[in-house]
Amino acid sequence: MANVDYDAIIIGGGLVGTAVAYGLARRGKKPVVLDEGDIAYRASRGNFGLVWVQSKGFGVPEYQRWTRRSSADWAAFSAELQKETGIYSGHERSGGVTICLSDDELERRATRMAQLQREAGDFGFEYEMLDHAALKKLITAIGPDVVGASHTKYDGHANPLYTLRALHAALLKHGGTYVPHARVEAIQAARNHFTITVGDVTYEAPRLVLGAGLGNNALGKLVGLNVPVQPSRGQIIVTERVAPVLPMPTLMIRQTVEGTLMIGESREEAGFDDTTSPEILHTLAERAAKTFPFLRHTCIVRTWAALRVMAPDGLPIYEQSAQYPGAFVCTCHSGVTLAAAHALHYAGYVIDGAIPPELARFSTKRFDHVQAVTSQH
Amino acid sequence: MFKPLPHSTDASVPVVVNGAAVSVPAGSTAAAAMLLGGAGHTRSSALSGEPRAPYCMMGACFECLMEIDGEANQQGCMVIVREGMRIDRQMGKREVRE
Ligand SMILES: Cc1cc2nc3c(=O)[nH]c(=O)nc-3n(C[C@H](O)[C@H](O)[C@H](O)COP(=O)(O)OP(=O)(O)OC[C@H]3O[C@@H](n4cnc5c(N)ncnc54)[C@H](O)[C@@H]3O)c2cc1C
Numbered sequence: 001m002a003n004v005d006y007d008a009i010i011i012g013g014g015l016v017g018t019a020v021a022y023g024l025a026r027r028g029k030k031p032v033v034l035d036e037g038d039i040a041y042r043a044s045r046g047n048f049g050l051v052w053v054q055s056k057g058f059g060v061p062e063y064q065r066w067t068r069r070s071s072a073d074w075a076a077f078s079a080e081l082q083k084e085t086g087i088y089s090g091h092e093r094s095g096g097v098t099i100c101l102s103d104d105e106l107e108r109r110a111t112r113m114a115q116l117q118r119e120a121g122d123f124g125f126e127y128e129m130l131d132h133a134a135l136k137k138l139i140t141a142i143g144p145d146v147v148g149a150s151h152t153k154y155d156g157h158a159n160p161l162y163t164l165r166a167l168h169a170a171l172l173k174h175g176g177t178y179v180p181h182a183r184v185e186a187i188q189a190a191r192n193h194f195t196i197t198v199g200d201v202t203y204e205a206p207r208l209v210l211g212a213g214l215g216n217n218a219l220g221k222l223v224g225l226n227v228p229v230q231p232s233r234g235q236i237i238v239t240e241r242v243a244p245v246l247p248m249p250t251l252m253i254r255q256t257v258e259g260t261l262m263i264g265e266s267r268e269e270a271g272f273d274d275t276t277s278p279e280i281l282h283t284l285a286e287r288a289a290k291t292f293p294f295l296r297h298t299c300i301v302r303t304w305a306a307l308r309v310m311a312p313d314g315l316p317i318y319e320q321s322a323q324y325p326g327a328f329v330c331t332c333h334s335g336v337t338l339a340a341a342h343a344l345h346y347a348g349y350v351i352d353g354a355i356p357p358e359l360a361r362f363s364t365k366r367f368d369h370v371q372a373v374t375s376q377h
Numbered sequence: 378m379f380k381p382l383p384h385s386t387d388a389s390v391p392v393v394v395n396g397a398a399v400s401v402p403a404g405s406t407a408a409a410a411m412l413l414g415g416a417g418h419t420r421s422s423a424l425s426g427e428p429r430a431p432y433c434m435m436g437a438c439f440e441c442l443m444e445i446d447g448e449a450n451q452q453g454c455m456v457i458v459r460e461g462m463r464i465d466r467q468m469g470k471r472e473v474r475e
């Protein structure tokens with residue numbers, strides 16, 4: 001088939017790749033998204049849906065700032081998607097709490113929040129530590145075992161599946177192209193010129209964005225980018241729909257607009273095994289029921305596990321290839337939270353051909369440093 | 378609207394569907410009992426309030442939610458009737474209880 005020319009090829013049609021692709025399309029560019037089939041690991045289809053700020057960036061204020069920027073942009077981003085597509089992302093910036101079940105947990109939490117505030121400097125970071133009584137006023141459903149919580153107004157949540165659907169619809173509406181069942185295995189790379197053939201179609205563009213989640217590790221090697229992302233398994237419990245009980249999400253439990261309660265936030269190294277395990281589900285359920293005793297009488301309707309896309313230090317990876325300028329990587333473990341920033345800002349950096357200095361902390365250079373340090377030992 | 382298949386058992390079980398006494402073939406599910414009882418819709422959607430009725434009859438779709446012996450949000454198609462079982466429509470979201 002004849003070559004089709006695009007402004008950018010994006011590999012990966014999950015929340016990250018599609019957000020960047022939509023960001024390009026809304027700026028009048030012509031992106032094409034090449035996406036593997038359902039067999040791929042797809043965090044975007046199995047995540048928890050928090051737009052979360054209050055645990056981001058300990059020791060890395062750049063990450064706190066970038067996350068805050070995305071969380072602040074989310075409302076406009078969600079409204080834009082709804083206007084473009086009629087699909088509501090389910091986004092609410094209701095504020096959020098991290099609940100503590102012991103004095104020790106609460107004390108550690110307070111220390112962490114103070115650290116974030118200290119490190120935020122001029123940028124500021126407003127939070128409150130709530131004791132049981134104060135939290136009870138916000139969320140009446142807490143049980144007697146709850147000691148307190150940290151609260152910020154920056155946190156919220158969204159429906160990740162509606163968000164993804166809206167991004168896809170908005171991408172197409174703005175003239176973008178989505179190609180399913182298109183696993184990329186080879187890339188012909190030159191400076192600002194990338195050629196990829198899938199099946200009998202060849203795609204060419206001056207820009208390439210790796211937004212392939214766990215696939216970025218292998219793809220990066222093809223264009224001189226070091227993207228050492230690894231899977232980190234998370235398990236999620238979903239309950240029947242009940243009348244509204246939670247006015248805001250907690251780090252571990254949230255209630256969707258449909259009434260479902262979602263319980264999550266486990267983290268394990270399990271390689272590429274994305275099955276659930278009874279031990280973890282038990283621990284999650286036990287902690288959830290201690291937090292909100294009504295859950296003991298709420299039916300679980302399903303459970304699942306999915307793999308996070310994790311850099312060794314948990315931070316996003318944003319880089320342009322030095323070897324092949326025009327090739328970018330965009331990957332992170334909080335693709336829901338950062339969806340607004342990726343669509344509204346990162347896409348612009350791809351067009352400009354430069355990642356701004358405030359994102360330098362997320363460069364792959366930090367992995368060279370890690371290697372250098374370990375090799376000294 | 379719904380009739381038991383001709384080969385179903387003669388043994389019947391008395392249940393109470395939406396407050397009315399009905400007899401249904403032994404081994405029926407609560408969802409079947411509700412349909413045989415002529416209920417029409419068997420729940421209202423938790424979101425839109427639209428009337429809904431059982432769909433897959435095999436535990437997959439959750440369209441058959443009903444209140445069984447006072448317990449809300451039960452999957453009617455997965456519960457076999459017992460004598461005297463009370464089966465009621467699930468109207469909207471259930472309230473949580475402590
Ligand atoms: C249990 C769990 C809970 C989470 N909770 C939250 C949360 O509350 N808030 C939050 O912000 N984030 C959360 N996350 C993280 C979030 O889901 C991810 O950051 C996000 O989905 C990553 O999106 P992605 O597009 O990079 O990856 P993916 O969704 O994995 O998409 C990658 C895509 O690339 C394609 N692909 C891969 N290789 C190739 C190839 N060679 N060629 C073509 N296509 C390819 C795949 O088909 C896939 O569609 C959670 C994740 C998990 C697992």
Ligand code: FES
Nearest residue numbers: 434438439441454
């Ligand atoms: S009718 Fe589908 S789950 Fe019962």
